[in-house]
Amino acid sequence: MLLRFCMKLPLVATRLIIVAFKLMVAAIVVLSILPLLTGGIGLDLEGEDDGEMTLEDSTIRVQMPITVRNDGFFDINDLQVSFIFMDENGTLLAESEGEQMDIPAGEETEVSIELALDLLDLDQQVRSDLIFNGTEMMFDAKISAKYTLDMVQLSVEAGGDMGWGPFINDLQVDEWNAQATAEGDDRFVSVPFSLRADEVFNGLQTMTVTEYRDENGYTSNVSQSVHLSQQVNEMAKIPLSQEAYDRLLNGTANATVRTTLYVLDCSTYDEGYLNLGGGGGGDPIWNLQLQMGSSNLQGMGGSYFVSIPFSFQTDPAYQGQLADAFVEYSDSHGFHTNVNQMVNLQENGWAEVQIWLSPEAYDTVYNGNEMVHVKVTMTYEHWTGISEQDYSEPWGVSP
Numbered sequence: 001m002l003l004r005f006c007m008k009l010p011l012v013a014t015r016l017i018i019v020a021f022k023l024m025v026a027a028i029v030v031l032s033i034l035p036l037l038t039g040g041i042g043l044d045l046e047g048e049d050d051g052e053m054t055l056e057d058s059t060i061r062v063q064m065p066i067t068v069r070n071d072g073f074f075d076i077n078d079l080q081v082s083f084i085f086m087d088e089n090g091t092l093l094a095e096s097e098g099e100q101m102d103i104p105a106g107e108e109t110e111v112s113i114e115l116a117l118d119l120l121d122l123d124q125q126v127r128s129d130l131i132f133n134g135t136e137m138m139f140d141a142k143i144s145a146k147y148t149l150d151m152v153q154l155s156v157e158a159g160g161d162m163g164w165g166p167f168i169n170d171l172q173v174d175e176w177n178a179q180a181t182a183e184g185d186d187r188f189v190s191v192p193f194s195l196r197a198d199e200v201f202n203g204l205q206t207m208t209v210t211e212y213r214d215e216n217g218y219t220s221n222v223s224q225s226v227h228l229s230q231q232v233n234e235m236a237k238i239p240l241s242q243e244a245y246d247r248l249l250n251g252t253a254n255a256t257v258r259t260t261l262y263v264l265d266c267s268t269y270d271e272g273y274l275n276l277g278g279g280g281g282g283d284p285i286w287n288l289q290l291q292m293g294s295s296n297l298q299g300m301g302g303s304y305f306v307s308i309p310f311s312f313q314t315d316p317a318y319q320g321q322l323a324d325a326f327v328e329y330s331d332s333h334g335f336h337t338n339v340n341q342m343v344n345l346q347e348n349g350w351a352e353v354q355i356w357l358s359p360e361a362y363d364t365v366y367n368g369n370e371m372v373h374v375k376v377t378m379t380y381e382h383w384t385g386i387s388e389q390d391y392s393e394p395w396g397v398s399p
Contacts, residue, residue: 053200058264060200062115069108076103077146083115084140087126093117093137119264128266134166168228168268170293171195173210173259175272176311177348180240180248187245190237193259193270194293197228204228207262210236212274214255218244226261248274284318285345287311288378288385297366297395304362306395309352310376310387314345321345323380327353331372335361343378365395 053062070076078100085094096115103109119127129135174192181188191210206228211221222238236259240248247253258271273287291309298305308327325343330336335358343351357365364370375388 055200055204058120059116059118061117062113064113065110067108067110068103070103070105073105075105079103079109079111079145080143081111081113082142083113085115085117086138086140087122088136088138090138093121124266127264128268130164130166131168131263131266132166132268135164137164167198167201168261168263169196171259171261171268171270172291172293173257173270173272174311175257175274176287176289176313178257178274180245182245187240187242188237189240189245189248189257189274190235191257191259191274192233192235194231194233195228195261196231196293199230201228202230204263208234208236208259209262210238210257210259212238212240212244212255212257214244214247214253216244216247216253218247220244283385284315284321284380284383285312285323285349285378285385286315287313288376288387290374290376290387290389290391291350292374292389292391295391295395297362299362299366302359304357304359305354306357306365307352307354308374308376309350311351312349312378312385314347314349316347318345318380319347321380323378325351325353326377326379327355328375328377329355329357329372331361331364331370333360333364335364337361345380 052064053060055061068079079102080100081098083094083096084092085096086092094115094117096113098112098114101109101111119130122130126135130137172194174194178189178191181190189212191212193208193210197204204227206226207223208226209221209223211219213219218241220238220240222236224234224236226232226234236257238257244253248255253274255274256271257274258269260267260269272289289311291311295306295308298307306329308329310325310327321344322342323345325341326338327341328336328338337355337357339353339355341351341353343349365372369392371390371392373388373390375386378385
């Protein structure tokens with residue numbers, strides 16, 4: 001008998017990966033044994049120990065217990081669950097074979113499921129997708145058992161796939177909040193950046209390189225060690241020459257800043273335009289950016305909405321004025337809505353809109369891994385600026 005299971009998982013959710021894996025194993029065990037037992041078999045997935053996923057060096061280990069009850073009339077002997085873990089091309093990545101165990105009639109036992117995946121065994125692109133973008137992994141499982149005094153032997157194979165990752169996301173360079181500083185004869189520009197990591201990567205030491213480049217061809221960078229956590233906020237302090245510092249302050253630098261994060265021989269980056277002094281080339285507003293990493297979903301008394309912040313910078317001549325912000329939100333199921341809001345123009349402006357959702361649209365993003373599209377359009381007199389983004393956020397499981 002060959003069974004196929006497909007399971008899509010919300011991103012950045014270790015607990016949900018474990019639960020989904022347990023449910024897949026449970027389904028296989030039930031389909032393997034239930035048809036042959038007149039009394040049936042029971043599974044306990046709600047035990048105190050829900051299992052865990054950990055990272056040791058470069059190896060992800062998944063361990064979880066499943067309590068199996070024999071509600072039939074005959075003993076189950078030599079029950080064994082084995083796994084083969086593959087990439088989307090069917091390449092073998094890891095194997096796991098559980099211990100054989102007996103389940104007397106009317107009793108229960110704990111089946112221990114373990115799996116180890118060395119990320120460095122993956123092709124670099126597959127590893128990078130798993131860490132930063134999410135990817136598909138495949139499982140083959142085999143369950144064997146005997147019952148009725150070993151007179152009946154059963155062996156069943158089943159397969160499935162499961163979406164894993166991303167384990168690190170939302171790397172954002174907050175160039176709108178950069179500050180130029182002078183310390184004695186030294187000159188710097190300090191640029192904040194942030195990112196989020198799944199709990200399985202907590203404490204992992206990584207490295208970032210933040211590079212500054214202006215239109216005159218001047219470059220400078222700074223490297224720093226970063227310990228991952230579910231919310232990382234860091235500051236890159238980049239040394240500048242006096243000439244580059246002066247260009248940045250008087251608004252002629254037209255500089256960009258890029259932060260690159262390196263994890264297990266893979267990398268991702270974010271970059272932005274940086275201009276502290278001259279109002280963005282004559283525009284009253286510049287550096288308009290959605291800040292989706294700080295968005296959140298809320299439900300109150302049958303009303304549902306998503307809060308979406310955005311940031312911008314304002315030329316000193318226009319600070320204190322009001323601009324119009326028009327924010328649009330849509331999902332792939334046809335839901336579309338928008339909201340208008342007046343925004344006070346500040347040097348380093350930050351605003352947040354609340355977009356009301358239908359119960360169906362709320363359920364889509366709360367319970368699934370839905371890609372949504374958000375667009376903010378700011379208008380001041382004859383100036384118009386736009387920032388838009390496709391965004392996949394597990395709002396329903398965010399901390």
